[in-house]
Amino acid sequence: MPAPAMTENSTLPILFAPDKRLRLTARPIGDADGDMVRALAPKMLATMYAAPGIGLAAPQIGEGLRLIVLDIQPEEKPEPLVLVNPEIIAESAEAATREEGCLSLPGQYADVTRPARVKLRYLDLMGTKREIEGDGLLSACLQHEIDHLDGVLFVDHLSALKRNMILRKLAKDLKSQQRG
Numbered sequence: 424m425p426a427p428a429m430t431e432n433s434t435l436p437i438l439f440a441p442d443k444r445l446r447l448t449a450r451p452i453g454d455a456d457g458d459m460v461r462a463l464a465p466k467m468l469a470t471m472y473a474a475p476g477i478g479l480a481a482p483q484i485g486e487g488l489r490l491i492v493l494d495i496q497p498e499e500k501p502e503p504l505v506l507v508n509p510e511i512i513a514e515s516a517e518a519a520t521r522e523e524g525c526l527s528l529p530g531q532y533a534d535v536t537r538p539a540r541v542k543l544r545y546l547d548l549m550g551t552k553r554e555i556e557g558d559g560l561l562s563a564c565l566q567h568e569i570d571h572l573d574g575v576l577f578v579d580h581l582s583a584l585k586r587n588m589i590l591r592k593l594a595k596d597l598k599s600q601q602r603g
């Protein structure tokens with residue numbers, strides 16, 4: 424699918440933690456959702472590119488659907504991916520640690536340890552069954568976005584102490600942004 428036009432009015436507002444909608448479990452997408460999802464996915468991609476970000480899950484824009492978009496190399500040749508009902512079907516025993524951030528926790532970063540390699544099953548926008556396998560940044564991004572579908576944020580992989588520090592810092596940052 425071609426990258427959508429990045430016009431201002433095609434982007435959607437992104438929810439920030441601790442918005443409760445980020446904590447809900449998203450529902451699977453069915454046949455009846457096809458048209459709605461095909462309309463939503465380009466808007467999510469436009470929102471992600473404009474942010475800018477490399478991944479966005481539907482709950483982050485307030486839609487409780489199992490839908491994620493990503494592009495881990497937007498600076499180079501755009502390679503947008505849209506994953507409907509993604510499911511991890513295999514993961515490596517080996518773990519990898521990478522610094523992660525999140526469009527719903529703007530400006531906050533922390534090292535997160537996850538399985539180094541994952542394999543996913545998903546549907547594309549035409550309803551075709553597909554699989555994707557990745558390591559490195561792609562693996563971390565896929566796992567991070569799928570977490571969003573289950574109400575999980577990257578800070579949930581950290582100690583309670585570290586998580587609370589980040590959430591407090593975010594609340595402070597967001598408050599000072601509102602003021603000035």
Ligand SMILES: [Zn+2]
Pocket residue numbers: 524525526527567568571
């Ligand atoms: Zn995120």
